[in-house]
Amino acid sequence: MALIKIALAGEGGQGVQSVAEIIAEAAYNEKKQTIYIPNFGLEQRGGVSIAFIQVSDTRIGAPKFNKADAVLALSERAIARTAAYSDENTLFVYDSSFKINPDELPKKVKHIIGLPAIDTANNELHPRVFNIIIMGAVIGLTNVVKFETAKEALEHKLGYKFESNPELRTLNFKALEIGKELAVKSLREGVFNHA
Amino acid sequence: MQKVIGETKKAFLTGNEAIAWGCLAAEADMMFGYPITPQNEIMHYWTRLAPKYGKEFLQTEDEISAGFTVCGAIQSGIKAFTATAGPGNVLMQEPFGMAEGMRLPFFAIIQQRGGPSSGTVIYSQQEVSLTCYGGNGEGHRIVYSTATHQELYDYTIKGFNTAWKYRFPTYLLGDGYQAKMREPLEMYEPSERGIDIIKPYPLLGLEGHIGTDREPQHLRNIYSMEEELYDVVLKNDADYNSVRQEITEYSEFNCENAEVIIISHGVVSRAAEDAVKVLRAQGIKAGSFRPITLRPFPREQLLAVLEKSNAKKLLITESALGQLERIVKYEIYGQTLPIETLFMPGVGIIDYDIIQKIKSII
Numbered sequence: 001m002a003l004i005k006i007a008l009a010g011e012g013g014q015g016v017q018s019v020a021e022i023i024a025e026a027a028y029n030e031k032k033q034t035i036y037i038p039n040f041g042l043e044q045r046g047g048v049s050i051a052f053i054q055v056s057d058t059r060i061g062a063p064k065f066n067k068a069d070a071v072l073a074l075s076e077r078a079i080a081r082t083a084a085y086s087d088e089n090t091l092f093v094y095d096s097s098f099k100i101n102p103d104e105l106p107k108k109v110k111h112i113i114g115l116p117a118i119d120t121a122n123n124e125l126h127p128r129v130f131n132i133i134i135m136g137a138v139i140g141l142t143n144v145v146k147f148e149t150a151k152e153a154l155e156h157k158l159g160y161k162f163e164s165n166p167e168l169r170t171l172n173f174k175a176l177e178i179g180k181e182l183a184v185k186s187l188r189e190g191v192f193n194h195a
Numbered sequence: 196m197q198k199v200i201g202e203t204k205k206a207f208l209t210g211n212e213a214i215a216w217g218c219l220a221a222e223a224d225m226m227f228g229y230p231i232t233p234q235n236e237i238m239h240y241w242t243r244l245a246p247k248y249g250k251e252f253l254q255t256e257d258e259i260s261a262g263f264t265v266c267g268a269i270q271s272g273i274k275a276f277t278a279t280a281g282p283g284n285v286l287m288q289e290p291f292g293m294a295e296g297m298r299l300p301f302f303a304i305i306q307q308r309g310g311p312s313s314g315t316v317i318y319s320q321q322e323v324s325l326t327c328y329g330g331n332g333e334g335h336r337i338v339y340s341t342a343t344h345q346e347l348y349d350y351t352i353k354g355f356n357t358a359w360k361y362r363f364p365t366y367l368l369g370d371g372y373q374a375k376m377r378e379p380l381e382m383y384e385p386s387e388r389g390i391d392i393i394k395p396y397p398l399l400g401l402e403g404h405i406g407t408d409r410e411p412q413h414l415r416n417i418y419s420m421e422e423e424l425y426d427v428v429l430k431n432d433a434d435y436n437s438v439r440q441e442i443t444e445y446s447e448f449n450c451e452n453a454e455v456i457i458i459s460h461g462v463v464s465r466a467a468e469d470a471v472k473v474l475r476a477q478g479i480k481a482g483s484f485r486p487i488t489l490r491p492f493p494r495e496q497l498l499a500v501l502e503k504s505n506a507k508k509l510l511i512t513e514s515a516l517g518q519l520e521r522i523v524k525y526e527i528y529g530q531t532l533p534i535e536t537l538f539m540p541g542v543g544i545i546d547y548d549i550i551q552k553i554k555s556i557i
Contacts, residue, residue, distance in 0.1 A: 021377070024207070024377055025207060028207040028377075028379055033379070034207070034377070034378070034379065035376055035377065035378050036376060036377045037372060037375060037376035037377075038375060039317070060378075060465075061465040061466050061468065061469035061545070061546055062462070062463075062465055062466040062469070062543060062544065062545040062546060063372045063373075063376045063462065063465075063543065064372070064543045064545060065545060066545055066547055
């Protein structure tokens with residue numbers, strides 16, 4: 001497996017860093033080389049939060065990177081903030097519910113993909129699992145970890161909550177699966193929202 | 196002694212967690228500290244782990260106090276330590292100077308952040324001059340600049356031993372990236388690797404009658420005569436130089452027949468090694484030299500590498516505006532190789548940056 005670089009960006013509280021941590025944990029459990037670094041500037045006090053993940057079979061060098069294989073911008077502000085991490089090899093993902101001007105999306109990327117993650121979470125699942133849909137989408141887009149390993153890492157992280165409320169487990173696993181399917185579908189059908 | 200790690204095990208941790216575990220494995224007794232990003236989690240994890248292993252923690256009113264309480268605890272025979280960053284490192288130079296002057300086995304972890312002043316809370320390599328040569332002394336310090344989580348663990352254990360063996364203040368110089376990122380490492384009991392942990396010993400209040408049973412233990416940080424101080428500083432310098440070679444550490448990568456050698460330290464050296472791999476694959480003969488100890492600097496080792504290579508140029512790169520460069524230029528005075536620089540103060544450097552720079556200078 002060649003080096004895979006992923007940048008996840010969103011608002012504080014959206015669960016960007018939690019998702020990144022679970023993906024990194026899953027990759028580590030698959031015995032891959034993994035680096036996860038949050039940005040931890042003053043963004044914590046009301047700005048865009050970015051997580052940088054790298055996964056590889058061989059030793060990874062610098063903890064950050066300039067261009068990602070996949071960028072997922074989970075808020076409108078995050079689009080501008082992460083455009084710099086995209087180039088012609090990048091899958092650039094944003095939520096299709098964002099009311100944005102097409103000019104705001106980066107131009108030279110491999111694909112721009114609008115995913116209905118927020119609507120799906122709100123209408124079919126629960127707003128709280130929005131970030132887990134995104135986690136599923138990351139896996140669907142990049143195959144950075146196996147779906148089963150991702151489920152195990154999710155269980156490891158949230159198991160204590162699942163114990164008291166087993167419905168949460170079903171909800172989270174469903175969100176993970178739907179996220180993956182949304183991403184796979186958009187790649188397979190080439191339904192890219194070029195806005 | 197209670198085993199902390201037990202069986203050697205793989206772990207996927209933040210750097211600050213790896214250091215806290217390293218301090219336990221090194222049989223540290225007590226941490227004194229004052230919060231500052233990006234060092235905070237060393238304190239957090241230590242305070243979480245400490246009660247389980249009978250260890251202590253005290254949060255002091257500021258970094259000056261944290262440093263001086265370490266100086267005091269050490270003299271009573273407690274293996275004490277602290278950790279800080281940025282402006283906290285500035286404040287701690289006064290107690291660090293005392294440790295240097297009194298030859299106290301002081302071990303501190305520095306997680307560099309951006310500067311000057313509060314700068315950023317994120318990352319830099321701008322505390323090199325301060326950590327190596329800060330205070331009103333002569334830089335009789337030992338500074339390990341780490342690059343991986345494995346090294347954070349290894350050199351935390353080694354750093355305590357170095358401090359207690361040679362009695363020069365010893366630093367683990369990390370940075371915000373190393374502090375906050377997660378990466379795999381292997382944690383082990385030092386005894387499993389044949390590492391003997393040096394036990395702490397009191398410097399004051401010793402047994403026996405002075406004059407008959409033992410010599411007086413005369414620890415001073417002030418002298419009334421110029422000549423007294425002069426003798427002490429020269430003795431410290433002679434001691435430092437006599438152990439310099441056995442403390443010095445470095446690593447080199449593909450330097451043989453290299454036409455351009457990249458000099459970097461800490462986390463940037465990872466990017467330098469990746470850049471060398473890419474450049475070599477493209478037929479450009481590059482090599483990488485990394486001082487692991489910034490103090491004492493591996494001068495002879497760097498000169499030997501330059502000698503055996505085919506170097507026509509050096510590239511010094513760091514996340515600072517020439518702090519490593521000043522040290523290198525001083526240490527290899529007399530060399531006439533052209534020196535190019537890639538300085539990115541307070542910003543991470545990746546292999547791409549170095550590759551582009553090398554291509555622009557050859």
